[in-house]
Amino acid sequence: MNSSVETQLAMADDEILSVRDLSLSFPGYNGFTKVVHDVSMTVKKGETLAIVGESGSGKTVTMRRVMHLLSRVRTDSGQILLKKRNKVIQDITTLSNSEAKKIRGADMSMIFQEPMTSLNPLFTIGNQLMEAIHIHQKISRAKAEKKAIDLLNIVRIPDAKRRLSEYPHQMSGGMRQRVMTAMALSSHPQLLIADEPTTALDVTIQAQILALIRSLQKEFSMSVVFITHDMGVVAELADRVIVMYQGRVVEHNDVQSIFSNPGHPYTRALLKAVPVLGSMTGRKNPATLAILEMEKELSRKETDELPAEKEIDTADYGAPPLLEVSHLTTRFVSKKSFLGKPTHLIHAVEDVGFKLFPGETLGIVGESGCGKSTAGFSILKLVPAKGEVLFQGENVMMVSDSKLQSLRQDIQFIFQDPFASLNPRQTIGASIAEPLIIHAIGDKGSREKRVAKLLERVGIPAAHASHYPHEFSGGQRQRIAIARALATNPKVIIADEAVSALDVSIQATVLNLMMELQKELNLSYMFISHDMAVIERVSHRVMVMYLGQVVETGSRRDIFENPGHPYTRKLLSAIPVADPSKRTCFNMLTGEIPSPVRPFGNPPEKLVLKEVTAGHFVADGPADSQADIGIG
Amino acid sequence: MNKKIAITQKKTPFSIFLHKFKQRKTAMIAGIFIVLLVLIAVFAPLVAPHDPFKVDYGSSMMPPSFEHPAGTDLYGRDILSRIIYGSRISLAVGFTSVFVGALAGVTLGIISGFFGGFLDGLIMRTSDVLFAFPGILLAIAIVAILGPGLVNVVVAVSLFSMPTFARIVRGSTLALKESLYVRAATSLGASKKRLMFVHILPGTLSSVIIYFTMRIGTSIITAASLSFLGLGAQPPTPEWGAMLAESRDYIGVADHMTIFPGAAIFLTVLFFNLFGDGLRAALDPKTK
Numbered sequence: 047m048n049s050s051v052e053t054q055l056a057m058a059d060d061e062i063l064s065v066r067d068l069s070l071s072f073p074g075y076n077g078f079t080k081v082v083h084d085v086s087m088t089v090k091k092g093e094t095l096a097i098v099g100e101s102g103s104g105k106t107v108t109m110r111r112v113m114h115l116l117s118r119v120r121t122d123s124g125q126i127l128l129k130k131r132n133k134v135i136q137d138i139t140t141l142s143n144s145e146a147k148k149i150r151g152a153d154m155s156m157i158f159q160e161p162m163t164s165l166n167p168l169f170t171i172g173n174q175l176m177e178a179i180h181i182h183q184k185i186s187r188a189k190a191e192k193k194a195i196d197l198l199n200i201v202r203i204p205d206a207k208r209r210l211s212e213y214p215h216q217m218s219g220g221m222r223q224r225v226m227t228a229m230a231l232s233s234h235p236q237l238l239i240a241d242e243p244t245t246a247l248d249v250t251i252q253a254q255i256l257a258l259i260r261s262l263q264k265e266f267s268m269s270v271v272f273i274t275h276d277m278g279v280v281a282e283l284a285d286r287v288i289v290m291y292q293g294r295v296v297e298h299n300d301v302q303s304i305f306s307n308p309g310h311p312y313t314r315a316l317l318k319a320v321p322v323l324g325s326m327t328g329r330k331n332p333a334t335l336a337i338l339e340m341e342k343e344l345s346r347k348e349t350d351e352l353p354a355e356k357e358i359d360t361a362d363y364g365a366p367p368l369l370e371v372s373h374l375t376t377r378f379v380s381k382k383s384f385l386g387k388p389t390h391l392i393h394a395v396e397d398v399g400f401k402l403f404p405g406e407t408l409g410i411v412g413e414s415g416c417g418k419s420t421a422g423f424s425i426l427k428l429v430p431a432k433g434e435v436l437f438q439g440e441n442v443m444m445v446s447d448s449k450l451q452s453l454r455q456d457i458q459f460i461f462q463d464p465f466a467s468l469n470p471r472q473t474i475g476a477s478i479a480e481p482l483i484i485h486a487i488g489d490k491g492s493r494e495k496r497v498a499k500l501l502e503r504v505g506i507p508a509a510h511a512s513h514y515p516h517e518f519s520g521g522q523r524q525r526i527a528i529a530r531a532l533a534t535n536p537k538v539i540i541a542d543e544a545v546s547a548l549d550v551s552i553q554a555t556v557l558n559l560m561m562e563l564q565k566e567l568n569l570s571y572m573f574i575s576h577d578m579a580v581i582e583r584v585s586h587r588v589m590v591m592y593l594g595q596v597v598e599t600g601s602r603r604d605i606f607e608n609p610g611h612p613y614t615r616k617l618l619s620a621i622p623v624a625d626p627s628k629r630t631c632f633n634m635l636t637g638e639i640p641s642p643v644r645p646f647g648n649p650p651e652k653l654v655l656k657e658v659t660a661g662h663f664v665a666d667g668p669a670d671s672q673a674d675i676g677i678g
Numbered sequence: 679m680n681k682k683i684a685i686t687q688k689k690t691p692f693s694i695f696l697h698k699f700k701q702r703k704t705a706m707i708a709g710i711f712i713v714l715l716v717l718i719a720v721f722a723p724l725v726a727p728h729d730p731f732k733v734d735y736g737s738s739m740m741p742p743s744f745e746h747p748a749g750t751d752l753y754g755r756d757i758l759s760r761i762i763y764g765s766r767i768s769l770a771v772g773f774t775s776v777f778v779g780a781l782a783g784v785t786l787g788i789i790s791g792f793f794g795g796f797l798d799g800l801i802m803r804t805s806d807v808l809f810a811f812p813g814i815l816l817a818i819a820i821v822a823i824l825g826p827g828l829v830n831v832v833v834a835v836s837l838f839s840m841p842t843f844a845r846i847v848r849g850s851t852l853a854l855k856e857s858l859y860v861r862a863a864t865s866l867g868a869s870k871k872r873l874m875f876v877h878i879l880p881g882t883l884s885s886v887i888i889y890f891t892m893r894i895g896t897s898i899i900t901a902a903s904l905s906f907l908g909l910g911a912q913p914p915t916p917e918w919g920a921m922l923a924e925s926r927d928y929i930g931v932a933d934h935m936t937i938f939p940g941a942a943i944f945l946t947v948l949f950f951n952l953f954g955d956g957l958r959a960a961l962d963p964k965t966k
Binding site for chain 1: 690691857858859861862863864865866867868869872877880881
């Protein structure tokens with residue numbers, strides 16, 4: 047290496063990674079498209095750098111290029127300098143695949159978003175961990191096994207020795223993410239790249255993983271690059287923040303300044319779009335979010351007013367309830383004996399009861415497997431269910447099939463996944479007209495007019511009715527799904543995680559749209575979500591579910607300002623707060639989410655709800671023992 | 679910024695398919711050949727240089743010449759003309775038999791997958807029984823019962839295409855039945871009929887079209903085999919399999935009599951398979 051190259055590859059002493067003016071292009075139908083434009087960033091020793099941005103902003107692509115994991119992407123310009131363990135500075139853009147292999151996993155490693163798919167289902171945890179160890183270290187099998195156990199201990203997996211012989215499917219999502227982390231740590235890299243490692247996890251499990259990464263970083267004085275779209279996670283974890291937008295770095299600052307004094311309009315818009323837990327404290331009714339639009343923000347003067355929040359005061363508790371559910375129970379057969387008799391049941395929904403009033407939003411919150419989605423499906427008999435569901439005095443569970451079809455006009459669904467809930471082979475116009483055709487409303491001309499009106503209402507030009515779903519983004523598709531749900535003028539809309547799959551800025555606009563529609567059309571929502579902050583924003587009343595049962599229900603203020611049940615308190619404490627000066631200590635959170643599968647003929651103990659104040663019901667004692675909920 | 683929708687040109691599922699299909703050169707060539715073949719079959723009287731039935735004992739078993747590019751057969755008939763007329767029969771038999779088989783198979787498959795239970799068991803076990811017979815044996819058995827002739831060949835071939843279609847469609851139906859958009863349609867109040875034929879059926883069609891194309895090749899071979907065995911087209915009908923059977927005894931003396939009909943069968947089946955392969959690449963969501 048001659049001296050001129052050496053000066054070119056110089057890095058500051060405390061830097062581990064330095065990306066300089068990196069531009070990347072993807073191959074497409076019409077040649078290459080530039081997706082990353084002149085991105086520069088540095089990571090210092092022992093710090094956490096958060097990269098924030100919405101999907102498609104180039105954050106993951108950039109870091110995958112750093113890991114040398116992309117084969118079809120063209121590097122147009124720039125350098126990626128990594129200081130290896132032996133202090134030699136290496137430009138990753140000049141490496142071949144086989145040279146990169148030696149660096150990957152040794153000097154830097156990565157954990158991915160999907161713990162469910164990033165482990166090989168055919169090998170045991172131990173096998174995979176030991177393989178990761180053997181790639182970079184020539185040690186004996188026995189030593190590698192010992193090391194694997196150590197690694198599992200490091201990532202706080204209890205009973206590590208026994209776990210080595212387990213397969214990925216025997217572990218929960220949180221456990222698998224720990225195993226992935228253990229593999230990434232197997233040769234003590236100086237740099238750990240975490241690509242949305244907690245996005246697919248439940249909030250209490252996310253808190254555990256965040257606490258783990260935080261403590262590991264201290265223990266090994268590792269540098270961490272944390273890719274996320276969640277401003278709460280950023281506030282909890284990061285030292286410095288890079289905000290990316292459309293393939294460019296738009297802001298780069300330390301975490302305090304990003305939150306207290308965001309410089310770029312996009313950062314300001316992003317921060318405004320996040321529903322913040324506690325922001326509704328003391329207010330009776332839900333309200334829309336004051337979203338900043340980037341274009342307006344760019345030209346906004348100091349004196350201009352910020353967009354105002356609109357209060358949604360539509361709930362009418364004087365009227366008789368629209369929907370009255372009691373003893374709703376849904377059980378699925380989980381295992382059968384050889385002769386076909388059920389031996390294990392999934393108790394998805396156990397004896398759930400609630401009322402929904404006109405114009406009201408009932409938030410249903412809980413973690414995965416708590417039965418909140420199944421409860422929604424059960425109301426429309428989309429899954430076999432027992433109990434009583436009175437809709438305007440008529441029992442949905444007992445009516446004939448044809449009557450049920452017509453009842454489905456008045457109760458509509460919005461599903462979580464806007465990519466899957468629209469028929470990919472129908473134009474969006476046809477999809478929106480579908481309920482009108484099914485219920486024989488209007489003729490062809492009037493349907494077309496209605497579709498156009500609905501599309502305009504949800505913010506999509508009516509001219510796009512003849513396009514197919516794949517031509518729209520996630521947020522637009524969810525708007526289309528909302529338009530479809532509105533087509534028959536329903537009274538109740540069941541929104542099942544309707545905004546969970548969307549980017550925060552899109553999520554905010556969709557939430558606002560839903561709330562505005564509620565005000566306009568006096569809709570009632572059953573809003574099912576795992577996100578406490580979103581629930582707080584939109585709900586008049588809230589119901590907390592745990593293992594198929596209701597543990598607490600009351601007005602939004604009851605639940606969020608005076609939570610009565612330990613599980614509600616646990617959920618609230620697990621949420622990352624989008625304020626770097628108030629970092630939470632997640633260490634109190636342990637435990638897994640228990641399974642609702644139980645042997646046949648052994649139903650769970652019924653919880654008795656006690657009224658603590660008017661309208662605020664709390665289950666008597668936790669659903670299971672204290673230890674299971676993870677307190678203590 | 680989200681209000682703006684950047685759609686430059688309309689992308690229908692068909693235009694995407696066309697784009698992907700155009701990238702497969704072999705499939706494009708196969709497609710052009712098939713189109714040509716269909717045109718030749720349709721305009722056979724215009725294309726054929728001679729009357730395929732005109733017997734001329736004076737020029738029996740003549741090797742290829744300028745007058746007869748593929749030579750003549752035992753009775754002095756022009757082989758090229760007979761192959762051209764034969765393409766009518768092969769294509770018609772191949773297409774109709776697969777079409778009938780597909781129509782029945784798709785209907786049974788969607789019923790089987792959608793309703794499940796007893797109906798599913800009945801349809802699938804019957805298919806299993808049909809699968810257990812070697813295809814050609816089953817066809818021979820059917821033709822033996824119904825008597826020889828082209829119509830009965832169509833019946834036989836379609837009967838043994840049916841179970842595969844039923845199975846393919848049942849599989850896709852089972853998957854689509856659980857898909858979110860079908861559940862969404864259910865929640866909108868769609869009837870079972872509407873779910874089956876408006877929402878599920880179009881989703882299964884891509885695999886049906888792929889298999890349909892490939893199956894035409896197989897059916898042409900089966901039909902030719904039956905004619906070769908004397909169970910299909912009866913002389914003097916110009917049919918490729920029957921032509922092979924007639925010239926089999928003279929393979930040592932006049933090899934052109936077997937080579938040209940054989941090549942016609944071979945190329946037709948090959949191009950149908952290549953075409954089907956290209957369709958699979960363009961239609962199958964599992965391949966990129």
